[in-house]
Amino acid sequence: MANTKVTQELIADDAIGAAQLASNAVVTASIADDAVTSAKLDTNLSVAGSLTAVGTLTANAGINVDNINIDGTTIGLSTGDLTLDVAGDITFDADGGDFVFKDGGSGDEANKVIRFSTPSHDTDEENTQIFQVECEASTNQITIGGGTAALNAATDILFKTAAIDTTTGVSRLEIDASGNVVFNQTGIDADFRVESNINVNSLFVSGETGNVGIGGVPVASDTGYDTATLHLHQTQGSNHGSQIHLTNATTGAAAGNGMFISMWSDDDVYFTNQESDGNIIFASGGNSNALVISDSGVVTSKTSANISQVAITSSSNAVAWDSRAAANAYHVTTENTTFSAPSNSVEGAIISVELAQGGTVRTIAWNTVFEFAASTAPTVTATANKTDIFSFRYNGSVWQEIGRVQNLAQT
Numbered sequence: 392m393a394n395t396k397v398t399q400e401l402i403a404d405d406a407i408g409a410a411q412l413a414s415n416a417v418v419t420a421s422i423a424d425d426a427v428t429s430a431k432l433d434t435n436l437s438v439a440g441s442l443t444a445v446g447t448l449t450a451n452a453g454i455n456v457d458n459i460n461i462d463g464t465t466i467g468l469s470t471g472d473l474t475l476d477v478a479g480d481i482t483f484d485a486d487g488g489d490f491v492f493k494d495g496g497s498g499d500e501a502n503k504v505i506r507f508s509t510p511s512h513d514t515d516e517e518n519t520q521i522f523q524v525e526c527e528a529s530t531n532q533i534t535i536g537g538g539t540a541a542l543n544a545a546t547d548i549l550f551k552t553a554a555i556d557t558t559t560g561v562s563r564l565e566i567d568a569s570g571n572v573v574f575n576q577t578g579i580d581a582d583f584r585v586e587s588n589i590n591v592n593s594l595f596v597s598g599e600t601g602n603v604g605i606g607g608v609p610v611a612s613d614t615g616y617d618t619a620t621l622h623l624h625q626t627q628g629s630n631h632g633s634q635i636h637l638t639n640a641t642t643g644a645a646a647g648n649g650m651f652i653s654m655w656s657d658d659d660v661y662f663t664n665q666e667s668d669g670n671i672i673f674a675s676g677g678n679s680n681a682l683v684i685s686d687s688g689v690v691t692s693k694t695s696a697n698i699s700q701v702a703i704t705s706s707s708n709a710v711a712w713d714s715r716a717a718a719n720a721y722h723v724t725t726e727n728t729t730f731s732a733p734s735n736s737v738e739g740a741i742i743s744v745e746l747a748q749g750g751t752v753r754t755i756a757w758n759t760v761f762e763f764a765a766s767t768a769p770t771v772t773a774t775a776n777k778t779d780i781f782s783f784r785y786n787g788s789v790w791q792e793i794g795r796v797q798n799l800a801q802t
Contacts, residue, residue, distance in 0.1 A: 492524075502527045508542050519543045536566075590626055606633065629656045642666055703744070712744070714785070720744040724753035732760040738787035743794070746771060747778045747801055762789040772798045 453462030458469040475481060483490065494503040503526045508518035520542040523534040538544025546568040551560030563581070565573045575581050575598065585594035595604040600620075602609035607624030623633035638649030650671075651663045664671050664686065673682040683691045701717035703710055705728040712720060715735035722744055733742065746755060748771075755771040761783065763769060769792075772779050778801050782794035 506539070506542065511543055517541060517543050519545060521545075623654075632656060700745075712742075714740055714742050718742045721747070723747045724749050724751075724755070727754040729756040730758055730761065732758045733785075733790065736785050736790070738785055740785045741782065741793070742785075742790070743780060743782040745778050745780050748772065748775050750775055760789050762791045764792065769795060769797070774798065776801050 453460055455461075458471070459473075460467040460469070492505040494505060504523065505525075506523045507521040509521060511517060511519055520534075520536060520538055523537055523539065525532045525534070536545030536548045548566045549562050550564040551562050553560040561579065562576045563574065565571075565576050567573075574583050574596075579598065581598040583594075583596040583598070584592060587593035590606055592604060592607050595608050596602075597604070597609055600609070600611065602611055602620040602622060604610075604622045604624060606626060607622065609620055609622035611620040611622075623635070625631045625633045632653050632655035634651055634653040636646075636649060636651055638644045642648040647665055649665060650669070651661065651665070653661045653663065655661070662671050662684075666686070668686055670686060671684040672680055675681045678693060680691075681693055685691070698719040700719045700721050703712055703717050703720045703722050705722070705724075705726055708726055708728050710722060710728050710730045712730060712733040713735055714733040714737070718741070720742065724746070730744075752773045752775055757763075757768050761768070769779075769781070778799045779797040780795070780799070781792060783790040784793045785791075
């Protein structure tokens with residue numbers, strides 16, 4: 392057989408085993424094509440050296456490599472850790488789009504924990520945890536950067552974003568080792584917004600101005616307050632309002648407790664203390680009770696009222712008097728004149744006017760809306776450099792005189 396190849400007919404079934412093959416005794420040139428089939432091989436074939444398969448190697452019952460088993464769609468490792476060490480990148484391509492990690496293939500009743508970590512800066516230190524997923528019977532918990540008995544915690548967690556195809560992200564949210572949470576650490580013009588079920592701007596922090604809005608985008612009343620405005624806004628229309636609710640441990644936190652500062656759709660502003668024995672107190676400087684409104688509605692002030700005096704003038708022998716803007720009025724005569732009916736009259740309002748004669752004595756007349764005792768208008772002091780003071784109260788129809796002092800020196 393020195394010059395004859397081994398053919399299939401020359402080999403009995405199950406005849407070739409490891410014991411029948413000396414090292415390097417049989418080479419490719421010694422075997423005819425298709426001579427060795429599975430029927431000719433011993434059931435258990437062991438190769439001490441290397442086995443090279445130029446074509447496809449098929450093993451229907453699986454392949455064992457050390458303690459790694461490859462069988463069908465499963466790669467199993469009986470003991471120890473598995474390390475994938477490649478010179479380039481590792482790419483996972485799953486047409487289903489899901490990557491499922493299991494803990495010991497455990498059943499429904501067992502806890503399942505998956506962790507991702509990265510090596511520490513020090514080889515003697517435990518890995519640093521990136522995130523952990525722990526699924527139990529009643530909770531599914533995801534921990535980012537946490538740290539466990541076997542893994543170090545992260546000292547800082549940064550969330551970054553940028554425009555598409557941008558390699559350098561910008562920090563949007565940072566959490567440091569002390570627990571400080573910072574949005575927009577780099578200070579760019581980026582808004583922070585919290586949306587609710589009924590309002591897209593339930594909380595809004597303007598990146599441009601620094602103003603804070605609750606219920607809407609904050610708008611400052613003046614440019615001088617661009618970085619010092621808290622703006623409350625309601626968007627629900629009539630029968631709704633903007634409101635601040637103040638409570639404490641004593642009052643309780645229910646809707647009927649504490650104090651409200653409110654602005655409703657009627658455009659009025661309300662200070663409401665709902666506590667049965669609670670006052671509303673206005674303090675200023677060192678005066679802790681400058682103005683007190685008691686629970687029964689009594690108003691107490693430690694100082695006298697100071698209503699700024701406003702000059703009113705005449706034109707075409709008539710004085711136009713705005714009772715709201717000039718409740719404490721002052722008029723120096725320059726011509727014979729008549730006091731017209733005050734504008735912006737509100738029932739219960741009280742106004743007064745000081746009449747000062749100039750260097751020339753002038754006559755004064757009154758509109759019929761001014762009511763004097765016995766329906767008789769007063770005679771104004773006809774002396775130069777003298778003043779008269781008249782006070783009136785509006786009853787909803789006429790301005791009734793409630794006080795008069797005449798012939799006073801101006802200085």
